[in-house]
Amino acid sequence: MKCLSREIIFDYINRELSEDNMKKIKNHLGSCKQCHDIFHHANIQIQRVKAGLDLLSPETIPEMSFCLPQKTKKASQGIISRVFKQRLKLSIEFSWVKAFVFTLLILIFISIFSLRKDREISEEDLQRLLMVADIFYEEDHKVDWNGKELVIVIFDQEKNTLELVRTNMHEGKTSSVQFKVGDENSHLGI
Amino acid sequence: MEFDETYKEYFRPIYIFVYRLIGDQNSAMDITQETFVKLHNYMNGPNSLENPKAWLYRVAANMSNNHLKRNSTFNRIIKDIQTNSQYDNVESDLINIERKALIRKALKKLSSKDRTMLQLYQDGFSYAEIAEIVNIKKTAVGKTLSRAIEKCAKYIER
Numbered sequence: 420m421k422c423l424s425r426e427i428i429f430d431y432i433n434r435e436l437s438e439d440n441m442k443k444i445k446n447h448l449g450s451c452k453q454c455h456d457i458f459h460h461a462n463i464q465i466q467r468v469k470a471g472l473d474l475l476s477p478e479t480i481p482e483m484s485f486c487l488p489q490k491t492k493k494a495s496q497g498i499i500s501r502v503f504k505q506r507l508k509l510s511i512e513f514s515w516v517k518a519f520v521f522t523l524l525i526l527i528f529i530s531i532f533s534l535r536k537d538r539e540i541s542e543e544d545l546q547r548l549l550m551v552a553d554i555f556y557e558e559d560h561k562v563d564w565n566g567k568e569l570v571i572v573i574f575d576q577e578k579n580t581l582e583l584v585r586t587n588m589h590e591g592k593t594s595s596v597q598f599k600v601g602d603e604n605s606h607l608g609i
Numbered sequence: 610m611e612f613d614e615t616y617k618e619y620f621r622p623i624y625i626f627v628y629r630l631i632g633d634q635n636s637a638m639d640i641t642q643e644t645f646v647k648l649h650n651y652m653n654g655p656n657s658l659e660n661p662k663a664w665l666y667r668v669a670a671n672m673s674n675n676h677l678k679r680n681s682t683f684n685r686i687i688k689d690i691q692t693n694s695q696y697d698n699v700e701s702d703l704i705n706i707e708r709k710a711l712i713r714k715a716l717k718k719l720s721s722k723d724r725t726m727l728q729l730y731q732d733g734f735s736y737a738e739i740a741e742i743v744n745i746k747k748t749a750v751g752k753t754l755s756r757a758i759e760k761c762a763k764y765i766e767r
Contacts, residue, residue, distance in 0.1 A: 426751050464758055471711070471715070472629060472727065472731045475628070477629075483617070
């Protein structure tokens with residue numbers, strides 16, 4: 420019999436060969452010093468590595484919790500349910516939680532919306548602005564307020580022009596466009 | 610096999626297997642739990658599970674290796690061990706810490722697949738079982754393991 424490869428010897432150590440091959444190799448190892456040395460060395464290496472791996476085992480093992488499947492079934496429904504179930508440990512039905520969260524979100528939305536409205540220009544400020552515009556523009560004009568923009572249209576009879584002054588009260592931006600009355604190229608189509 | 614039975618039978622071995630792969634108690638617990646969550650979902654699904662043991666080890670190994678890739682826990686553990694060893698006065702603890710660091714360094718030299726195979730070998734799995742879990746041919750198991758052990762042993766012996 421030819422000398423054995425390291426892999427075969429390794430398989431022999433692990434008893435992963437057929438019975439017939441196990442016997443053949445056993446006989447060979449008994450008669451071949453070179454192969455026996457490899458066998459001996461491989462055995463030592465295996466024991467050394469196994470002992471090393473053994474050191475990596477945990478010193479303590481946490482206890483099992485058998486409620487895992489039930490918990491995970493609920494938890495897998497979604498992040499919100501997981502948060503409510505595991506962190507707050509609410510005992511009420513999840514559908515009620517959903518309804519509560521939904522209502523809460525609507526209330527938050529409404530309050531934010533109303534706050535935004537409050538921040539918009541007040542009636543008193545608007546009247547003041549319209550008055551200033553009336554005084555400032557002596558020519559024929561029209562002042563309009565659409566809730567967002569103060570629009571002043573000034574008509575110059577001598578030049579036959581219209582000037583459109585738009586002021587965004589939230590952004591504080593003002594733009595002005597001037598065009599002749601009856602000009603077909605006017606983007607306003609007047 | 611019912612989920613409860615599988616859980617009872619494999620919780621400890623899977624936890625030990627994962628712990629040895631990643632070396633961190635909290636993460637090992639999380640991965641073990643998550644593995645069983647996946648098993649539970651799988652068992653409740655339309656697919657049947659012929660070999661839950663192989664399935665569990667495969668999922669646990671994949672999750673552990675992904676965890677290692679993400680967090681490079683090996684580096685952290687080795688650093689922790691090295692830091693701790695500077696201040697540890699108990700001789701036996703010191704030897705253990707150094708040995709653990711050495712074996713972890715040796716394992717780090719292997720690919721994630723070889724590392725997993727070695728841990729499965731340590732847990733007494735047969736070549737056929739290892740091949741099924743790691744998804745390689747049975748004939749390749751002995752060769753790969755033999756080389757991994759030799760590489761690991763040489764590093765430890767240095």
